[in-house]
Amino acid sequence: MNPIERLGAWVIASIEDLGGYTRFTARATWGMIRPPYRFRLLFKQMEFVGNQSLSIVMLTGAFTGMVFAVQSDFAFGRFGARGLLGSTVTLALTRELGPILTSLMVNGRVGSAMAAELGTMRVTEQIDAIESMSVDPVQYLASPRIAASILMVPILCAMFDLVGVIGVSYVATQMLGVNPGPFYNRMEWFVDPDDIWGGMMKSAIFGYILASVGCYRGFYARGGAEGVGQATTRAVVASGVAILVIDYFITLILAPMSVNRA
Amino acid sequence: MSDIRLVGLRKAFGKQEVLRGLDLVVPFGKITVIIGRSGTGKSVLLKQLMGLLRPDSGSIFIGDTDITRLPEGEFRKVRNRFGMVFQNAALFDSMTVYENVAFPLREHTRLREREIRERVVASLASVGLADAIDKDPHQISGGMKKRVAVARALIRKPEFLLFDEPTTGLDPIMTAHVDELIRHTQDTSPGLTSLVISHDMEATLRIADKIAMLFEGRVIFEGTADDVRSTDHPVVRQFVEGRLEGPIKV
Ligand SMILES: Nc1ncnc2c1ncn2[C@@H]1O[C@H](COP(=O)(O)OP(=O)(O)O)[C@@H](O)[C@H]1O
Numbered sequence A: 001m002n003p004i005e006r007l008g009a010w011v012i013a014s015i016e017d018l019g020g021y022t023r024f025t026a027r028a029t030w031g032m033i034r035p036p037y038r039f040r041l042l043f044k045q046m047e048f049v050g051n052q053s054l055s056i057v058m059l060t061g062a063f064t065g066m067v068f069a070v071q072s073d074f075a076f077g078r079f080g081a082r083g084l085l086g087s088t089v090t091l092a093l094t095r096e097l098g099p100i101l102t103s104l105m106v107n108g109r110v111g112s113a114m115a116a117e118l119g120t121m122r123v124t125e126q127i128d129a130i131e132s133m134s135v136d137p138v139q140y141l142a143s144p145r146i147a148a149s150i151l152m153v154p155i156l157c158a159m160f161d162l163v164g165v166i167g168v169s170y171v172a173t174q175m176l177g178v179n180p181g182p183f184y185n186r187m188e189w190f191v192d193p194d195d196i197w198g199g200m201m202k203s204a205i206f207g208y209i210l211a212s213v214g215c216y217r218g219f220y221a222r223g224g225a226e227g228v229g230q231a232t233t234r235a236v237v238a239s240g241v242a243i244l245v246i247d248y249f250i251t252l253i254l255a256p257m258s259v260n261r262a
Numbered sequence B: 001m002s003d004i005r006l007v008g009l010r011k012a013f014g015k016q017e018v019l020r021g022l023d024l025v026v027p028f029g030k031i032t033v034i035i036g037r038s039g040t041g042k043s044v045l046l047k048q049l050m051g052l053l054r055p056d057s058g059s060i061f062i063g064d065t066d067i068t069r070l071p072e073g074e075f076r077k078v079r080n081r082f083g084m085v086f087q088n089a090a091l092f093d094s095m096t097v098y099e100n101v102a103f104p105l106r107e108h109t110r111l112r113e114r115e116i117r118e119r120v121v122a123s124l125a126s127v128g129l130a131d132a133i134d135k136d137p138h139q140i141s142g143g144m145k146k147r148v149a150v151a152r153a154l155i156r157k158p159e160f161l162l163f164d165e166p167t168t169g170l171d172p173i174m175t176a177h178v179d180e181l182i183r184h185t186q187d188t189s190p191g192l193t194s195l196v197i198s199h200d201m202e203a204t205l206r207i208a209d210k211i212a213m214l215f216e217g218r219v220i221f222e223g224t225a226d227d228v229r230s231t232d233h234p235v236v237r238q239f240v241e242g243r244l245e246g247p248i249k250v
């Protein structure tokens, strides 16, 4: 194949892959809406997503908040605007860093685990077994995982925000000597509940993406343990990139609205 | 009371033609064994019967009903008539033995827990595994897994029981045991039709009512165990005797 043919083959394969992903995700989403509803599986998955990620998300949140406080103090200090530190960092945390870093962390732990688990079930014929017993394997396996991720990633994001803000406040007021009065005052003044809600909404979308990509890759894994490993890696990379790209477009669309608000 | 009839079945994956116009009747109430080398498309054949794969052309009849091109929703009802034991048992490793066998009941019936338990215990007892009920799949041996898989496949009393290489990877004693289980299940389940996929000639000769040999995508020989023993068909002879030279290329 010459390079142009190779590029063409790659484009066609990517489009087919995207088509496959879209069909799979549509089927899984429809599976959440129509009966049977398997609440036991949903709760089990919610517990899994939460348990897997809570400590790592909180750790990331705390250190992100703390390091951001130090860096911003350095920048604001030059303009003598240290009083803005709390509000600025909190806005950045709730609107961007919370949703993005939470989703990337959950992606690394949960998206990959979903790809590996479904991939293993595929290559050991457990998915065929489900289907052979007249149960829709997409609805049985993917729907509860994706639903759980949509519900839990925003909650984890809120935890990230909370711990992050505590981290900022601690470093700023206790270590950097920022005056607590204006610090909290400005923070309250500038940060709107909508910022937090907006961030949580975004994380719900990211949760949808990372779980559906993880399930899709696992569901169609081929070729033994190696295939499962490949599916897992591809899932994590694809979701990570998709989350960052989609975040940009959501922000672009939502930015004019928040300008109007201010 | 239905036979299964496969007519001119073809299936290819890309350029690789796996089934090339396969014809076969699986008679009601008997054990039919399909035998052939690894990679000749035996599992692909079973998966098409259950609609897990669709043939490129040809037809599959159950009794007089053509199930080949049923839409997915309709096929789900057809699958209810089948039970399948997969090559490596395919037990759900996130569930206990009990939950594995209970799975079809939980999904398809509204039985109470007590009734489910009764039926699971009975089903496990019929394959001689009553005491493994609370174990996890990774705690039991390969032969026991196979038996759990049989219990799971039987629990909703299917008309057709399909086995994909039930004894591959088992030691000789366990192999004899599983063969015995297949024969026993067939003989004690009125209205059951069994279809077994195998590459183990000896076991096949022991349990089969009918033997079909799959070679290069077609059935090239059909008959009873005695027919197989007495035939001079070169492919069958080579397979029976396990010789290296002959029409089957290694
Ligand atoms: N889903 C699939 N996609 C592509 N090729 C497949 C698929 N399933 C089976 N094959 C190929 O078809 C051939 C027959 O496979 P199989 O039916 O599993 O053989 P066996 O007779 O050992 O059970 C093999 O070469 C296998 O690689």
Ligand SMILES: [Mg+2]
Pocket: B042, B043, B044, B087, B164, B165
């Ligand atoms: Mg096979």
